[in-house]
Amino acid sequence: MQQSDHASHQHYALCHQCDIMCELPPIEQAHQAVCPRCHTKLARELTNMRRDTVIYSSCALIMLLLSASFVFIHIKVIGIIDNLRLLSIPTILYEYQYPSLMVLFLLFTLILPICVLIIQLILCSPIRLSKYHKRNLLIAYGKLEHWCMPEIFMAGVLVSFVKLTSYGEIGVDKAFWSFALFIFFYLKSSIDFSPRKFWNEIASNNFIKTNLLSGKTGMSQNIRLCLHCHAMLPAELTHCPRCKCKGTLRQKNSIQWTIALLMTSLMFYLPANIYGIMNTVFLSAESSSTILDGVIYMWQEGDYPVALVIFSASVTIPILKILALSWLCYFVLVTRKKNKDDCLQMNRLYNIVEFIGRWSMIDIFVVSVISALIRNKEMMSVYPDIGAIFFASVVVITMIASQKYDPRLIWDKN
Ligand SMILES: [Zn+2]
Ligand SMILES: [Zn+2]
Numbered sequence: 001m002q003q004s005d006h007a008s009h010q011h012y013a014l015c016h017q018c019d020i021m022c023e024l025p026p027i028e029q030a031h032q033a034v035c036p037r038c039h040t041k042l043a044r045e046l047t048n049m050r051r052d053t054v055i056y057s058s059c060a061l062i063m064l065l066l067s068a069s070f071v072f073i074h075i076k077v078i079g080i081i082d083n084l085r086l087l088s089i090p091t092i093l094y095e096y097q098y099p100s101l102m103v104l105f106l107l108f109t110l111i112l113p114i115c116v117l118i119i120q121l122i123l124c125s126p127i128r129l130s131k132y133h134k135r136n137l138l139i140a141y142g143k144l145e146h147w148c149m150p151e152i153f154m155a156g157v158l159v160s161f162v163k164l165t166s167y168g169e170i171g172v173d174k175a176f177w178s179f180a181l182f183i184f185f186y187l188k189s190s191i192d193f194s195p196r197k198f199w200n201e202i203a204s205n206n207f208i209k210t211n212l213l214s215g216k217t218g219m220s221q222n223i224r225l226c227l228h229c230h231a232m233l234p235a236e237l238t239h240c241p242r243c244k245c246k247g248t249l250r251q252k253n254s255i256q257w258t259i260a261l262l263m264t265s266l267m268f269y270l271p272a273n274i275y276g277i278m279n280t281v282f283l284s285a286e287s288s289s290t291i292l293d294g295v296i297y298m299w300q301e302g303d304y305p306v307a308l309v310i311f312s313a314s315v316t317i318p319i320l321k322i323l324a325l326s327w328l329c330y331f332v333l334v335t336r337k338k339n340k341d342d343c344l345q346m347n348r349l350y351n352i353v354e355f356i357g358r359w360s361m362i363d364i365f366v367v368s369v370i371s372a373l374i375r376n377k378e379m380m381s382v383y384p385d386i387g388a389i390f391f392a393s394v395v396v397i398t399m400i401a402s403q404k405y406d407p408r409l410i411w412d413k414n
Helices: 006-011 049-069 088-095 099-124 131-147 150-164 174-192 195-202 254-274 291-300 304-334 340-373 386-404
Strands: 012-014 021-023 032-034 041-044 071-077 080-085 169-172 223-225 232-234 278-282 285-289 380-384
Touching: 006 012, 049 099, 049 174, 071 150, 071 174, 071 340, 080 088, 080 340, 088 099, 088 340, 099 131, 099 150, 099 174, 099 340, 099 386, 131 195, 131 386, 150 174, 150 291, 150 304, 150 340, 254 291, 254 304, 254 386, 278 340, 285 291, 291 304, 304 340, 304 386, 340 380, 340 386
Parallel strands: none
Antiparallel strands: 012 021, 032 041, 071 080, 071 169, 223 232, 278 285, 278 380
């Protein structure tokens, strides 16, 4: 255990996953500091962060603009070529009376990633910003980043290719390649961008007037972490002086919120699997297919990898996520004697749930792409079905549930 003097509080970090106080060593270029207890990443050092982020985010925006200007993919059915542009997908979803799917598509794959990239660009560019504007941009960034899913949309497009081969000949066009490059630059710029640096420019993380003890929890030292800007604050301070956001020692009613949201998502999970998610009209005969029908069809056709991807993303991941979060709530509420290994396992489980949960959205993107492409009115058309809305709700609600769960409760002694 080591003690700090007041002047060097910047070299301390309170782990946001397990609440342990860590003293940060000098970090070398391109290296990162991890929490010794739960192995969560605490800080990184990138000397060219501003320059790299400006380059990557501008490239990403240019690529996205290009991918919106050209044909994305095409399908050739009995000699007739149907082209699909990226922006036709939301228009078609709206025409099919599915505005909710249109909104999800626009938000998750286009609007939010554009906002996130513009925020990164503004913050890293030489534009002089007031503290007030910087603060608002950083808070918006923290809230939006989690909901950007362009890479999941791309995976959905690839899966729909396999499904579409039974309808006709699929080809990719210019916009497809620019969208792939957009994802590359988008991921690169998100990995390089570090909000911590900008928060420290607004005000240094020096709000505690006592010595910090590394190796002890924040709670035992009466210190809380601001979850928005990662400032270390006295536990009784409700408003963070750096980001002006409200907060408490632990997220308020975290377990109650998580359980309530899990129960809601379970109510949606059943209809999501019972009702069809896709409607196929072939020579005016209509048939609806559920998620499982799709998996069975793919399996029978011999597309085993795709059948497995859809089965795990759409059937197993949502239910496993609900079970895992329930287990995490049970662990916090019931377990009395917590040993370090159990806590570490639970922490790992939480990280997996956080990472993997959003990938369930893949099936919604598959349905969107297929119904946008197969719309030959006389011969065959594919529409989204009501199950798709239930399914999208399950994914969104479980994502909120895992955000409401406060992983520091895993480590707290009962
Ligand atoms: Zn930790
Ligand atoms: Zn704050």
